[in-house]
Amino acid sequence: MHQEIEFVFRPEYGFDPAPVADAFSPGSISSVRDFHRTFPQYMPTPLVSLPSLASELGIKRLWVKDESKRFDLNSFKVLGGSYSIARYIASELALDPGRLSFDHLNAADVRDRLGAITFVTATDGNHGRSVAWSARELGQRSVVFVPKGTSDSRIRNIAKEGAEVRETDGNYDDTIRAARAWMDANGGVIVQDTAWEGYEEIPTWIMQGYAVLMHEAIEQMADDGGPTHVFLQAGVGSFAGGAAGLLARHYGADRPRVAVVEPSTAGCYYASALAADGDPHDIGGEMPSIMAGLACGEPNRLAWPILRDHADLYFRVSDEIAASGIRALAAPRGSDEPIVAGESAAGGIGILLSGAHAVDGSAIREALGLTASSRVLVVSTEGDTDPGHYTRIVNEKLYQASWE
Ligand SMILES: Cc1ncc(COP(=O)(O)O)c(C=O)c1O
Incomplete structure (x- = not known):
């Protein structure tokens, strides 16, 4: 596959916020977090600021929420x-x-x-x-x-x-x-972790659980004025939907710009946004991608209306974009600290790198509305959950991007 990034803006549907969003109020998610706190392993995962990479990207601040540190389980799940x-x-x-x-x-x-x-x-x-x-x-x-x-x-x-x-x-x-x-x-x-007709309670609880990581991040960013942009990866979209629901409820009209990130081969949110009829659209068949956690073709019916109403851009990216993000976090700039980000974790960083370094990068920066005062949050949702493959991506530069 050749390197590519495609994106669509969210058309303005003007629908009411999805009713399920009530489940994502700061109060609701705070009580979910109270449950997590009762586990002996619970600690908020680190929110790492990377000033040198931020300056390379031409933005004011870059935060990475590092979910490789979650409960010794190497992902937020x-x-x-x-x-x-x-x-x-x-x-x-x-x-x-x-x-x-x-x-x-x-x-x-x-x-x-x-x-x-x-x-x-x-x-x-x-x-x-x-x-x-x-x-x-x-x-x-x-x-x-x-x-x-x-x-x-x-x-x-x-x-x-x-x-x-x-x-x-x-x-x-x-x-x-x-x-x-x-x-x-x-x-x-x-x-x-996804809903269907008559099966909604458990997926809603799962999405509320995921939103706890955004609850932590909002608290961790508070002294710095909060984010102007947030990148959220989507497979079935439960994570992105939960996180976007909380962002919308917490920040209201001042919410950050939200970008959904999917693999090129599994862009069911991209396809749904592109269709512009307000409905979720499925993709079938093989979905080859190194982003295994994102290789899902059927949007969660509970997450779609939240993202439709509370996200702004939908990206689908090739493996090279994700791999470039992995390498940038593994080999940090200046005195930034290294972060182990797996294949499904680094698409947002890859998009930012592409905006800064690819030939057509200015279109990406413009679409995102990135400026020198932007404060950007990406969630590194997993560590090296396939360690052999991760090592090859880093050491052998598998899936090299054009600017690397
Ligand atoms: C590391 C990682 N990031 C993101 C996601 C996407 O989550 P969702 O399927 O809820 O969209 C997954 C899903 O498995 C994942 O494993």
Whole structure:
């Protein structure tokens, strides 16, 4: 594939903010964060400022929220898996969701009342690892389906958390269907990071869990005036939708410009924005991309209206753009600190680099409205979740961009 970046502006639909956005008010997400705080592993992940890279990019400030440090799990995903499983258990046992805590859910009487549950999910890696981890922490079992071609190291990491891992023959969206079929035949509770007709509660809890990282970031940026621009990667869009919902509710009319980032081969939000009819649009078939976590072709129906109404630009980028971002964070400029950002984590940095260095970079800067006073937040959503491949991207310059 040759290097490319394409983008569309959000057409002005003028729709009301999606009703689900109420779930993303600062107060709601603050109480989700109170639940996460009850885990012994909980700490806000670092928000790293990179002044030397910011000056290379011609902007005032560049912050990277480093989710490789989340719970020793190398990605942000556990925020959603743990909260949704906790809320499910609370609803089964009629517990007060406002008083959820890890210790309480793990108490012997709660375990006795609950009995044994099998949590089932489909994943491209990180979500499955987070569900497996959460199920094990709460003394339950999990079965995790992965698409054809999932890397061995990602499968091993899920199995290490005690899950039974099953590889399917299809892509991510087919794998969800396989997990649902297995559950229909064998029982269990599906914990999926996307919604469908009649299945909305658990995906909403997952999106609220993810929004906690933005809650932390808003707090961490507060002394510096907050961001003017935020880049959010999208697979099914649950992360981007949750984060954009909180940004919209927190900053209101002063919210930062939000850019959604997807792989060129899996741009279902890009396609939905381009279609301009206000509806989500699916993409099917093979979606080859090094950005495994973003290779999803069907927008989450709960996330789409939030992004439609609260995001501004939709990028789809080739592997070279993501790889250039990985390398820039791995080999820092000046006295900036290095950050380990995996394939699905660095597209936003790649777009910024492209804006600064590519031949047609000025169009990107203009579309984003980037100036010397811009303060930009990117979320590095994973570390080296496929370490062998990560090392090759960094050391062998796989997927080299034109300006490198
Ligand atoms: C590292 C990483 N970043 C971003 C995403 C995108 O999240 P979502 O599928 O909710 O859009 C994923 C999803 O698996 C991921 O693993």
